[in-house]
Amino acid sequence: MAKMFDLVIKNFFAKKPTRLFPVAPERVAFPLSRGRIVFDEKTCILCSICARRCPADAITVDRAAGKWELDAFRCIICGECVTACPKKSITMSNERRHGSETQVIETFMMEPPKPPAPKQPVVKPATTAEVTPAPIEKSNI
Ligand code: SF4
Ligand code: SF4
Numbered sequence: 624m625a626k627m628f629d630l631v632i633k634n635f636f637a638k639k640p641t642r643l644f645p646v647a648p649e650r651v652a653f654p655l656s657r658g659r660i661v662f663d664e665k666t667c668i669l670c671s672i673c674a675r676r677c678p679a680d681a682i683t684v685d686r687a688a689g690k691w692e693l694d695a696f697r698c699i700i701c702g703e704c705v706t707a708c709p710k711k712s713i714t715m716s717n718e719r720r721h722g723s724e725t726q727v728i729e730t731f732m733m734e735p736p737k738p739p740a741p742k743q744p745v746v747k748p749a750t751t752a753e754v755t756p757a758p759i760e761k762s763n764i
Pocket of ligand 2: 660676677678679680681682697698699700701702703704705
């Protein structure tokens, strides 16, 4: 009993392992923690690699409409899209997303990429007409 009393007294004065949220300030995220992905629409080329590599099917890319979409509720923050993007348009932030009761879908609209120009038929360069050399005039010797 005395041992338990000692423990109670010790814990009463010890530093609290938990925080009194939201009264206490929110904990600062560790630099390398995976919080959420951040998309930069200025560099994206709508190649769809991120959507194909996403194991959770959280990214949708519509090239024709110029639309990039993330279903934040499906994202498991694995970071696969971050490493797969050839343009580094997706980065991992250590700031976590706040909870929500409704589905969060981030939609970005961009200029759709122009379709490739039709191939022009190969035109062979015209052969140069044979030029007959002018007769050499014999000078009066
Ligand atoms: S992989 Fe990168 S460039 Fe390609 S669609 Fe995704 S975010 Fe855009
Ligand atoms: S972090 Fe993973 S789950 Fe989330 S969108 Fe990227 S690939 Fe998909």
